Amino acid sequence: MADRNGTTIILLSGDFDKVFAAFILASASASAGQETTIFFTFWGLKAIQKGNLTGKGLMGRMIGLLNRGGLQRLNPSKFSFGGMGRWMFKKMMAAKGVTSLQELRQACLDLGVHFLACKMSMDVMEIRREDLIPEVEDVVGAATATKNAAASSVQYFI
Amino acid sequence: MADRNGTTIILLSGDFDKVFAAFILASASASAGQETTIFFTFWGLKAIQKGNLTGKGLMGRMIGLLNRGGLQRLNPSKFSFGGMGRWMFKKMMAAKGVTSLQELRQACLDLGVHFLACKMSMDVMEIRREDLIPEVEDVVGAATATKNAAASSVQYFI
């Protein structure tokens, strides 16, 4: 709790638009010289998984089926229509020269944004460390996320 | 606005995963010695109601019907399937030894987290003080919640 100049984002959502917003805010904060951290929890873990996610147990496999696809398959929080909302958004964003989610995620990493994954969510959803992209710095508990947030001047729960 | 060492959570959501996240963050903050407050508003009130919620007027009864069940009946923000998502989550969490929502709420209370309920939401949804668990410290307006938040170093809107 020393300086309080950083930004901590707790990303629970796996919706396209919200993951997008999280990456935009994180990259903007990091660009402005702020120490920036994203703590990925629950559905937010989809944003840092490798693409296919299948737990070994029955429950994990069920969640995996519903979640399959990783960053390429996220739907917006509105207007999904079986993926049509996503298609429409991508189309519009491409037409307007807006960066894709993959590029945005890479921009965050290039700018030094810290990626932390939530241990408990991974346990519950049967996601293993090797299911996540290697750039994830650590798998931590809520206590660590909270300490990080308390040391920051800006917090977002998305 | 003296010390700014606390955490204020504004909980509008009544989704299982988000209420869960709110209780986890609150208990982690309180464990770390921070003065922690949850302001329950709109659907978030479900997390502190006694179990059955029925307003006296027609509107209150309609909302009550839709909301019936309290903390045992919250669905996750994704994959509800008429309660199946909830069942799946609980199953997985039990299998992984994760604490239930009831236990988490109790942990928050044991750790001294302050529970405040939103007066206006209660008026609109026809929820009375006696419909809420007795541990709720006070029923207050947005001005109080905002003052609390401004005096905290960490704020989450969930």
Place this chain on the structure above:
Amino acid sequence: MADRNGTTIILLSGDFDKVFAAFILASASASAGQETTIFFTFWGLKAIQKGNLTGKGLMGRMIGLLNRGGLQRLNPSKFSFGGMGRWMFKKMMAAKGVTSLQELRQACLDLGVHFLACKMSMDVMEIRREDLIPEVEDVVGAATATKNAAASSVQYFI
């Protein structure tokens, strides 16, 4: 990052209850003498559009169709039922003497809350400056929103 006494709200949601909460929090903060800003992005832009929103391109028109109606037509995040949830809420709020969204928005403006619109979202959704209410102070990027947030003591992502 001088004083840190303000409140910055990033409003991504266009749901009735969340827009409502954003305006309540903003007006309460401004009433308490805090410099308060709402940054409207994605679906949140619906809260400051003039009523009808139609992009010129095909994509913009599709989003426009789905979004048509402005502040009078926002549905709550739960219980939409083809607008019935909205009707129910308005009915209850009127019965309880709760201010309408339009009145709340005006109260925010009267209290000096700053309204900023997200440039990128407007580009993607083909919303023009003249589609927004004239009280919007500026159309800015995420960098400006982030700088604003970092200079505030309170941030909400809604």
